[in-house]
Amino acid sequence: MSSQRIVGILLLVVGIALLFFGLHATDSVTESVKEGVTGRYTDKTTLYIVGGAALTVVGAALAFFGFGRSSHV
Numbered sequence: 729m730s731s732q733r734i735v736g737i738l739l740l741v742v743g744i745a746l747l748f749f750g751l752h753a754t755d756s757v758t759e760s761v762k763e764g765v766t767g768r769y770t771d772k773t774t775l776y777i778v779g780g781a782a783l784t785v786v787g788a789a790l791a792f793f794g795f796g797r798s799s800h801v
Contacts, residue, residue: 736786750777750779
C-alpha cells in the first residue's frame with residue numbers, strides 16, 4: 729500500500745471524526761440557543777463541520793483514486 733493511500737485513509741478517518749463531533753455539537757443546549765438567537769452555529773462547530781467535510785472528500789480522493797505519478801514501472 730502506498731504512503732499516499734495511507735495518508736488518504738488517515739485524512740478520511742479524521743474527517744469523519746470531525747464531522748461526527750461537529751454534528752453532535754449541533755444538538756447541544758448552547759448551540760441551540762446560539763442558533764435560535766443568531767440563526768448560525770458557533771464558529772467552532774462550523775469549523776468542525778466544514779473541516780470534516782473537506783478532509784473527508786480529500787481523504788477519499790487520495791485513498792480511492794490516488795493523485796500524482798504512479799511509482800509502478
